[in-house]
Every structure is written in C-alpha cells, then in structure tokens.
Amino acid sequence: MKEPKENKKEVSLIRNVFNKCKYTCQGLKYCFENESSFLLVAICSCIIIILGIVFDIDFLEWVISFGSMALIMVIELINTAIEATVDMFTKEYNEYAKIAKDCGSAATGIMSVLATIVNLIIFVPYFIKLFVDMF
Numbered sequence: 001m002k003e004p005k006e007n008k009k010e011v012s013l014i015r016n017v018f019n020k021c022k023y024t025c026q027g028l029k030y031c032f033e034n035e036s037s038f039l040l041v042a043i044c045s046c047i048i049i050i051l052g053i054v055f056d057i058d059f060l061e062w063v064i065s066f067g068s069m070a071l072i073m074v075i076e077l078i079n080t081a082i083e084a085t086v087d088m089f090t091k092e093y094n095e096y097a098k099i100a101k102d103c104g105s106a107a108t109g110i111m112s113v114l115a116t117i118v119n120l121i122i123f124v125p126y127f128i129k130l131f132v133d134m135f
Helices: 005-034 036-055 059-089 095-134
Strands: none
Touching: 005 036, 005 059, 036 059, 036 095, 059 095
C-alpha cells in the first residue's frame, strides 16, 4: 500500500529541518576549531553568564548582555564565511579580497568594542556595589 503524499511531505520537512540543524552544527564546530576569536568570544560569553548569575542581573540586562555577545558570534560567523569565500576564489594577493576580509574583520572588531562597553555599563555598578559593601 502506498503512503499518502502528505506523510512524504512531513518526512521531507523533518529531514530538511534536521539537515539545517546539522549544517548549523558543522559551521559552529568549524569556527570553534579554527577561529580563535570565536572561541575567545564563547569563553567571554560564559564569563558574562556566570557574572549574570552571581550578580542576579535583571531580565533586560540579560537580554542586552546576551544579545551583544550573540551579535559578536554572528558577525564572526559571517566574517569567516566571507574569508572562506574570498579564499575559494583567489589565493593570490588581490586588493578587493583584502578589502572584503578587512571589512569583515572590522565589523567583528566594532561589535566587540560595543559589546565590551555594553557589558561594562551593566556590570561595573555591580562590582562597585560589591566593593563598597566589603568595606
């Protein structure tokens, strides 16, 4: 007996979702293994999460802090994709390739500075309060 077409569509949809998750995991694995700046951001994110738990930051601070760290990771993933694409087309020095890679790196750098400022704004008052309460 043949399966109805609807069941095949559901299986196909589930397979597509699974494949997308698989590709996402492969991209993250590549960045963790090959991009030291991505690993550094992941470590900083863990530190931010620990500080957030220790200082019991409020919901809005969680959203802003976590969002800023997630944006760095997203930009770093895009930067890695740009670099891989450029490298696929040329291994020789090319001014346009340099511009593409430098701009991707600049995007990551700018977001890293902004995220640092945001997290300092969030956490410095907690550290000051902790220091003041100690004395």
